[in-house]
Amino acid sequence: MGELADRRGLETEVYEPAEDSRLLLEATASEIRDSDRVLEVGTGSGYVASELLSETDPIVIGSDINPHACRRAQERGVESVQADLVRPFRDTVFDVVLFNPPYLPRVEAAEMDDWMEEALTGGETGRAVIEPFIESVG
Template sequence: MDLREQRGETTDVYQPAEDSQLLADAVCDRVADGLVLEVGTGSGYVAGRIAEETNAQVVATDLNPHAVRQARDEGVEAIRADLVSPFANDSFDAVAFNPPYLPTDPDNEWDDWMERALSGGEDGRAVIDPFLETVGRVLAPDGVVYLLVSSLTGVDEVVERAGEHGFSAVAIAEESFPFETLTVLELVR
């Protein structure tokens, strides 16, 4: 049994990395209170940080049942759901999402929970596009979306798609690595 398994972590759940920290930092710097949804919570790290560092009430979702279990074990209110599907219209003051964004050749996908947490399809936007199509429904009138995007996915393309769904976008945080630049976009209507 390795250290991750001893701590109750599973190799089926996306664990916090640089992207998680960048998104959590950005959201915690901008959200003071209200009702916040984290989509695709993975380990629950981002939702946990928001709950601990702000006065917001936080709910998290993930499609992966192992992630939901781990997030709950970390004290996060988490439910199994596909994106924002189970929530009522106009419910959330803010929505945070670190989506699967790595462009992946369909011939190289391995069809397990970790791949679902990482693979964004051929262009990296296979999950981002449906998220942008549906997230507006659950946002309160003055709601804000915090979306992490990789340069590998095409930040300009994501901004354009967000615009097609009624959002204006501004980059509020960025971190560069040798192979990609991560950007947190703030989307408002």
């Protein structure tokens, strides 16, 4: 188990909802219309996507690089795709793209083969995932 997962005391394969997940949901739920097509990048457990589906009637798809996360999101009723950021999707497919990115700076000794480290850390400065995402969605 990786250091960050140990500190959180949670399972190590899928990022479970935390305060940041709830804040993302609260900040966006009232802005999403029933007719919207929504992509949640880095869906993790599928919490945000599944809550959006239960509160409104948009089309919601989750994507995650982690195959365990995709399975967990599907268990919550979220259609999910194993993907790196937005790469497999065409630019105009979605009206709304949500992302709670990994932003913690990586500790040099961290095991990057650990899914929880992958979900929480964003490289040396914490921006290794955020910057490519911003470039890809404009």
